Amino acid sequence: MSLHRRDPRFLTLEPGSVSAGLRQMDEAVEVVQFSSALEDADYRRIAKVLRKFPEAGLRAFGSYDGSIRDLDFLRHFPELRSFSADALYQSLEDITGLEHLRTDLNFLGIGQTKKRPSLAPVARFRELRSLYLEGQTKDIEVVGTLTNLASLTLRSISLPDLSLLKPLSELRALDLKLGGTRELSLLPEIGRIEYLELWMVKGLADISPVAAMPHMEFLFLQSLRQVTALPALSNATSLRRVWLETRSSPG
Incomplete structure (x- = not known):
């Protein structure tokens, strides 16, 4: 599959070419993103690179093949400071994988999903500074506890x-x-x-x-x-x- 690098702020990685894609990583990249589930080895490669660029965030988006159904892959990213999951309307069903992220996360974005999971896992991010929610209303009272927003x-x-x-x-x-x-x-x-x-x-x-x-x-x-x-x-x-x-x- 071909690599895409249009906007220098975004680095899009695809299955089978993650290592090659990561070679394009530089200070201009604000978000590393992928739209299909990857192999564990690929997640580990991404996490290793992101440790060198701590200001960059991670984004899972637009899983047209339906492969991104949960956020369990976040177990590979315990040092991540910014994460978003969006345009996953049909596929994403479970966000409990957020438990793998550090509690002092800076930014969290959760897009609209057909099956609306509970926002309860978000409550652990008491130091969160920026939050984006689309269509997520189950247990939305959690937002009121994030007093550092x-x-x-x-x-x-x-x-x-x-x-x-x-x-x-x-x-x-x-x-x-x-x-x-x-x-x-x-x-x-x-x-x-x-x-x-x-x-x-x-x-x-x-x-x-x-x-x-x-x-x-x-x-x-x-x-x-x-x-x-x-x-x-x-x-x-x-x-x-x-x-x-x-x-x-x-x-």
Whole structure:
């Protein structure tokens, strides 16, 4: 199989050519990724290389052959600081393999899956700084225990309100994408949010709480069909930038 190296930030490895692919590893690579399950020997090779590049993360994605069904391969990566599993909708069924990662993980991303596993294994990452969740709602209350989070993205997740996030006193960036979280009244009470993104949140009409966020520097609003006007932002004294894009759904 051929090797792919388009974006220098990503190094994609394929079965049968892992060793050759790893020879392309350099400081520009931010993520080493694979889309099919590999041999144990290949995982060990990747782990050995990543020890020399501790800032690089690992990503399992898009398993079209259905071979990535769990995260048990993480037993080979006890020193990893950044991991994501996404575009594994059909195949990924079990995330308990997260138990093999260090508890002071920096970044964790879990994409949408047909079978939604419990997020309970995420609770062990009490030092986690950045979390991305897509469509994962089983035991989502775990998120509220990750009090060191600085960045949180919830995609295709609907919450009745934002009370779950109130314990996140360190939060600086919050992205709500898709989903149907319409009740935002608690926004000013969550952390010290400097960046807020609201994108295609179904049914969201009232964004007036953003006006009472004194630490917010960047407000990003896109495709909010029922939002017809911005609130007065004079009390958002740290605001430096507002990004507005079409209120219509794409297509």
